[in-house]
Amino acid sequence: MKTIVYVHPWEGSFNHAILTSITKDLNAKREKFQVIDLYKDGFNPVFTAEELKHFNRGETPYELVKEYQKKLSQATELIFIFPVWWWDLPAILKGFIDKVMLSGFAFLEDKETGALKGLLTNIEKTTVISTSTTDKEYIESEGGNAIQGVFINRTLADLGIKNEHTKWIHFSGVNLTTDEKRKQFLEEIPQQI
Template sequence: MKTTIILAHPWHGSFNKAIFDTVITKLEEQKKEYQVIDLNKDNFDPVLREEDLALYSKGETTDKQVIQYQKMLKETNELVFIFPIWWYDVPAILKGFIDKVMLKNFSYVETKTGLEGQLINITSSKVITTSEAPTWYIKFFKGNSIQKVFINATLKGVGIKNVKWLNSPYTTSGKKEKRKSFLKEVALHF
């Protein structure tokens, strides 16, 4: 089993990439096996097209990349998401990843009482985000789409529990020292 890192930021000069590099460094120091899903670098197409929607209720896809990502997730025991919070939510490419990859009979089955998550091999997860808004504002005034929707509903719905969320507020406008401090905090979680 290994750690899978999902990076959902298009610019490799971003602070998200610095977070990614910090995570990789820590995993390599600990000699942990890892694999990377860099959605933008992989040219992942997040659009759920008609041909895929026709197969959606069967839990099938025509997208070979989706099949590869599913294989990677089955080999995963720790999952790390790294992404910016845009418009108080996940980036579109990450939403598309969820829509296309987390298919029925792969990541969940339907029961009489709701979804039963199938990705129970993933025993821990970290969601590491960046934002311009302060974390308290995202949590208390904007409906907290990261904790309440992405973590408590989406990830839990596919069987991923034990999720830790770290957010770097004021990422663009804040001081360099705050960003350095956040990278040290990220390193402590690995």
């Protein structure tokens, strides 16, 4: 099943238009999918000292985190939709990784070497769709590239999601481009996932 992790607070955003385009296409094809909408769900990405006690044991006191873990367990394909802010993932998505991808659920750590073994091997394909005001090439050249270099090549890989099954699609100049280019992207994006 496709599981979409959607990360934007404003329904008038281009990110929301991307989500709408993809879900309309999936509905038309009668494909099963589910959406994790972090802002709509009111997900809190911030850890408290009390929560860290649970984290270190691979546990969570939150039903929402358990629901997200259940959805991720059912997923064979992940689709992330988010804006790039300050050259990086939005904080709420980073908090999602921190709070949901727990030891025993998303990975195991070798006690001697510290090496991680990813457990999300049920995910056969991942598409990362991002938007920003700047070009993908510029993002890739700055600061080691938090999207490809860290999020895809390290974080997702450490969770068991193979890099060769992950595609990054980026829409550049979201605030500077034409409506025609936005429309074309929205029409084409369902066929690219």
